[in-house]
Amino acid sequence: MACNVLSLAQAQVATPTAHATLPTVVVSGARMEQANDDLPLSADIVSEEGLRDQQSRNLRQALQDLPNTEVRSSPARLAVGAGSAAFARDGNMGIQIRGLGGNRVLMTVDGIRMPRSYVSRSAMFDREYLTLETFKRIELVRGPASAQYGGDGMAGVVNFVTHDPSDFLKAADGSSKTMGGRIATAWSEEDHSTSLTGTVAAQAGEQVQWMLTASGRQGHAMQTMGTDGAANSNRTKADPLDTNDQAVLGKLVWKPNGLQRHTFTVEHSRKKLDADLLSSRIATPSKPNDVVNEFTTSTIERNRLAWDGRFGLHTAGADHVRAIVSVQHAQSHRLGQSFLNSGVHRVRDNRYEEQTWQLGLQADKVLRYPSWSSRFVYGLDWVRNSISNLYTGQAPLAPEVFPLKRFPDTHETSAGLFVQNETVLGDWTITPGLRIDHFRIDVQNQDLYFPPAPQPAKNMSGTAVLPKLGLLYRATPEWSVFGQYATGYRAPEAGQVNDRFRAQALLPGVGMVDNYIIANPHLKPERSRGMELGVRGRMERLNLDVVGFYNRYSNLIEDARLIERTPLKQVFQTVNITRAKIYGFEVKGIYDWGHVGSNTDGRLRSSFSYGQTRGKDVTSNSPLNSVSPAQLSVGLRYDTPHWGVYANARHYAAKRDQDIDLVSIGNNKAGTTQFATPSATTLDVGMQWRPRSNVRLNLALNNLTNQKYWRWADVYGQAANSPTIDAYTQPGRNIKIALTADF
Template identity: 70%
Template sequence: MSIHAPEHPSLRILPILVSLACLTMHGAAQAQPGPQAHVTLPTVVVSGSSQNNLLADDLPLSADVIEGQSLSDQQVHTLRQALQDLPNTAVRSSPARLAVGAGSAAFARDGNMGINIRGLGGNRVLMTVDGIRMPRSYVSRSAMFDREYLSLELFKRIDVIRGPASAQYGGDGMAGVVNFVTHDPMDFLKTAEGGAPKTLGGRVAAGWSEDDHGYFAAGTIAAKASDSLQWMLTATGRHSDALDNMGSNDAPNSNRTRPDPTDLRDGSILGKVVLRPSSTQRHIFTFEHTQKKSDIDLLSSRAPGTPPRPADVLDENAHTQIQRDRLTWDARFGLNTDWADHLRTVVAVQDASSRRIGNSFLRSGVHRVRDNRYDERTWQLGLQADKILRHGEWSHRIVYGFDHARSTITNLYDGKAPLPPESFPLKRFPDTRQTSSGLYVQDESVHGDWTITPGLRIDHFAIDVTSQNLYHPPAPQPGKSLSGTAALPKLGVLYRATPAWSVFGQYATGYRAPDAGQVNDRFEAVALGVNNIIVANPDLKPERSRGVELGVRGRFDRLSVDLVGFANRYSNLIEDARLINKTATQQTFQAVNIARARIHGFELKGGYDWGSIGPGRLHNTFAYGQTRGTDRTADRPLNSITPMQIALGLRYDTAPWSVYADLRHYAAKKDKDIDLVSIGNNKAGTTQFATPSATTLDLGAQWRISKAVRLNLALNNLTNRKYWMWPDVYSQPAGSATIDAYSQPGRNARVSLVADF
């Protein structure tokens, strides 16, 4: 007997969007006709809710913009692929090899699975969609829920800021910010000739990828209903297997290195209504729905050999479903008053849920079930005003505002046959309301060739326990609430030394409150005669950082180059589960603060246009990054630091076709850069698997069959190189017989067809 997750009402807030659309169309009908215009605020990086475009050359910080056209041309379908050519940026993506009743080994200093920027990741990287905060990830000893609430087909751009950014973006922006920007109706209505926009347009796409045997289809329709009203609807779907690897052992037991049989299905819907009732107003109503499901036959969790023990697994499977729904109202007003030129308001509600159901059948006849859930419902409000002032040779653009986010976070663990002394149902941490509020101001001052940008944010967080019901009964102590306030200053300076060269630097601060699970997480289970316990830590302190960044930019007719050096100091970094006590019969883990840590490094990136060669034009790109990190309290390396990577790209474009080649070199992870104490089961002296160096080559081509139709082809890892990514394998022992299970795909092909109309 298996327990299956019930269907979630995937469109439960769609009626709200329809109602809003009807109201906006009615408002448009009432509006006086006038010249088509919309309010465009010049870009200033202040907060997640205010981010619109990143003019990276004018900012005294490290930023990248990844265009959706590039993602489409290279047929990117995972977050790792999207970010793989950015220096000092990585994505952790380990295979699903956890047994239903086993503990998670996903303990490392970066928090948990997600994006890693300059050596830190997990919830320290703020992820937003159109400026709306993504749900947090959560890892407990018996389950982990990551942040894959995304469908890349919905995005026209990904903006990445590296380094401490809490002064601009609030808490959780301590290591960096990644903002995913969805398409607008005008993206499909504008014409290539730059004339009047079409009244109806859209795009359809379909493709296949060999690395996960996946098929996808996506369709968008956009329309201009009147001079003041546009709308758009996008739907996507994908069906695939597990990501392939270079393993060769397909035995149905724990020696297996081939991926477990997996069925993955995901889909998304994006709806937008853009209303311009006058030349000084714009209102955007957005509905976004993303859902992912997976069914895995966990062959790798079964014990090999004979004779079997009664506790050995006979059969095991897992079903996972994650879902995120978002409704946003984004309004911009032209005021031209003494206190503000423009005002922007953002109101959003987001509901995210993750559920994993595992069934385990033991040789003893026991049927073990684990039904684990994590839910996060968030309201977010943003108000931002800006004012341009001039005084003599100085001009100032002052931006100020208020951000507020309130999340209701719950978890539930249920099932059959729990390991003693636990009993189901229970909660690993109590129901929690987590809020953050921030007041900020920034002054972008320009005097001649100098731009000076001071800023300050006052940020307050509160973690409030709202119910103790089912909190790990019997919990030895109730869950604790926590709150705090921080002043977060920043100062950026940019000097345009010549028309081609500019020099910049910034001092920035970072700040992140503990997560609800880190403060109050509890776990206790006896396995193989050893009692494994995670105890709560109500005395956890917020993480803080101070960072300095210095860089130089060159912009020539054909060459663009950026060189940046950075050094960040951290206090009270949170390690999710450190072994604090060990005896022959018991291991005790706890989330703890690392008093002092330091991360430093540099980044080099750019491109060169070789000009016209034959019928086309040749262009190449380059990126190189290196980072070092140390726990200065214990004088140990930080395991979350990714080895150096070099990316070289070469592209040749003609009118009807293009070809490209991407070469990537991954440096080896050195033993001296691995902390042997904090990793895995915290066994001092354990030798860990250190990834060897590797070089890969990808080739691709695009044939533009017509103005509106293009065919994309790609052949990845052309040399069929076996290699591993460090974020996937730390905690794996050297000499492991199953290390190939964590390797990357071998040679694989992709093909897609895209048509605009």
């Protein structure tokens, strides 16, 4: 993989003074365009060059060098009938920032909210409705962002920014052209995937630009370092898997005059996965419910229409106004088939859908005075999310009867009013902000939910006032100190408040055991208070960022916690953790060695990033399992105008036993312990060659030393003595190659 940490460091800070470029601009940090170095908080940008150089195939690869950032990903070993399997999951479940993830991280595309994940003990639907080839950069903001974005930004914000037509309508010399585009193809050994992406853009008169991008990828299972290829539950090699991803992005930009810009966007993304679950088969079937054969087909699809209007007003109340209207439909569908030793054909047909309307209005105003200036950003957000689910099939587990719904059809509505000010007083910048956020969960009907649920589903509503305050002090031209106090807030979701499940399983020597998920209409919204303090150094050759953070949480929501266990019954419920805390620090930077060797066009640069997080449930004095071990990334890169080479090393710290909460995992049977990931170090090397100014060839050799290693986010919930733990290992030594041509 390319030296991504170096690409990140280049994007997040300006290059050294002797070779200065324009400062990197971030939109997500303050809901307005602002230089990254002017933010009183920690933010990162993964540039288009970084995405291309590392040949990212998924979110984990795109974000893997950001400190204290993780993406959960596991092999597709989720059995069709694994409704009661603790922490069964597959696919990229979502981004974790500083120990919190899932729907606590707000994910947006061009400012439009992405669908949520839905996780129950009976089904899991992830958030990977994304195709990285359509993005030109990724912006990531760490820490509570609820004062700017509302409840879903409690752990942070990740904004994916798509290409614009203008990105393809500039010649190499900087001049404009009336038509342009790009074609790119890539192959990856780790999943034997092949991709092809094409873009065409054009200028249609003086006022209109348009573009169309189409992308497709076909591949197979992500490889592991397991060696057992048995067609049964002893298997540690990846199950046979076929993947087919498709994406289309269309944009039309209309500029009727110098004061208006209208962007119309249509987007389609579809991912399909067909798996032969060999690992679900019982080696020697002897019981009626033993699995003989099992298959699953999963499809996730997202469609979006959006209008983004920007107006220059220059009035007493606003200099600029931005309006957004979008509608988005997302659907996840999993069809699984099990053939049992008894001859029963079990079918599970599970669906989860969201249709989201989003309206946004935002204005800004700058006031300038002789010795100071002040900028205001204010506006409102409104989001209506219609959520539904359906479970059907054949041969359900008693006492359930198909069709049914885990929670009823629900409307989730959120509305927020926000204001933020940035005042510059000499070397000081003060950034206060305030948001008033209101949410409602409205059950539309009880069909297929109550009955059989023991009681009807409940509505819920609430309001929060969310302040924040940021400070930045420019001590010298090279050094600045910044800090932020921010509050966070997240409302419970419909699937957390009203989720239900019941199934019976026959355990030899025990009898019929009931497994329950029960609703919790008394869930409270999550709240947080966080502080962040950092130092930035911008010297001639060295750029350095050091940040420390401390966050306290109340009523943190934990999905499907085991709350009761008897010999004949297990009861799970989504509950509030009364108090929790997460703290840690991050260090990142880049050093420019300048011209090295006889080639005066070549430059040598090195980079590094390190992140460490600790988390604890204060009420029970137990660790938070969502926190990953520390990670260090170190990179070295040499570039010339025509070619470049790099090496990138990553060290993953071991997960300590004292940092694992066995009870929370549910793996608390006598004599069992949780698998704790050992430390590991990997090395990636690669090169880029430009035979022509518009043609690039990238080659990467990843995990050069063929290191066998695990990632904690993938394995928690797995027993230390599991004979199949190697199924969760990362790919061994592998090659990637990509060819890109601009025209």
